[in-house]
Amino acid sequence: MINDFKQFIAKGNVMDLAVGVIIGGAFATITTSLTEDVIMPVVSWVFGGVDLSSKYILLGDVPTGIDPENYAALKEAGVAMLGYGAFITAIINFLILAFAVFLIVRNVNKMMVNKEEAAAGPSEIDLLTEIRDSLKK
Template sequence: MLNEFKEFIARGNVIDLAVGVIIGGAFATITGSLTEDVIMPIVGWLFGGVDFSSKFILLGSIPDGVAATDYAALKKAGVAMIGYGAFITAVINFLILAWIIFLLVRAVNRVVRKEAPAEAPAGPSEVDLLTEIRDELRKK
């Protein structure tokens, strides 16, 4: 069983997957920062200075000592609410990530198509070969 596990781990696909997961995690951090620190402030500015990350709909009662407008404090206190601003941010983050992955896959597909080996020149067809064999047998 240990040998099978070693063979499984030694396969290129498993190593590639591990590298992909690690790079994907780091890349998700970058796209999260791009969304939260660059894109959402611009979107907020376009909509008149609105900070989408703290937009929510309150569903439950507010505990004493927690500000009714502090999304982070309300969330920490466990107040029932719909954080649609955080959801909008997550959707934009996903769209950015999906777009970048699409562009990467598209670029890789173009490189793979260019590097594809040229097909071998077509030789005589099966019919041509059989005709040639028949003709040779008739000569004998």
Template sequence: MLGEFRQFIARGNVMDLAVGVIIGGAFATITGSLTEDVIMPLVGALFGGVDFSNRFILLGSVPDGMSATDYAALKEAGVAMIGYGAFVTAVINFLILAFIIFLLVRWVNKVVRKPEADASPAGPSEVDLLTEIRDELRRK
């Protein structure tokens, strides 16, 4: 059983998958930073300096002594709310990641083209060969 496990792990596609998952995790961090640190501040500036990460709709009551505008504190206190700013950020992050993956797959498909069919002329078909054999046998 241990030998089978070693053989399974040593196969190239398992190692490729492991490397892909690790690189994908690092890439997700980069796109998250791009979204949160570059794109969302630009979007916020277009909407009059709005910080989208703290945008929410309050559904429940605010505990005494707590600010009704502090998203992180309200979330930690368990107040019912819809954090649409975080959702918008996640959607933009997903779209960036999906577009980059699309470009990567498109590039790989261009690089790894299917080999052209052999240009040499094909020989006679099986039916043609059998017909020739039959005709030769009839002549004899």
């Protein structure tokens, strides 16, 4: 069983997956920063200085001593609320990440098709046409 596990780990697919997960985690951090530090401030500026990440709807009572305007304090206190601003930020983050992955996959697919075309060489029809033309001469 240990030998089987070693063979499983040593396979290229598992290592590729591990590298992909690590790079994906780092890429997610970059897109989160892009969303929170670049895009959302611009969106906030467009909408008149509104900070979407702290927009919420209270569903329960606010405990005494907690500022009802402080989203982080309310969240830490466990107050029931709908944090729609954080949800909108997460959606924008997902769309950026999905678009970046789409661009990467699209370009990789184009490179793979070009490699296959280059490796394939001439088609049978091209070869037969060339032979026919040679025989005519």
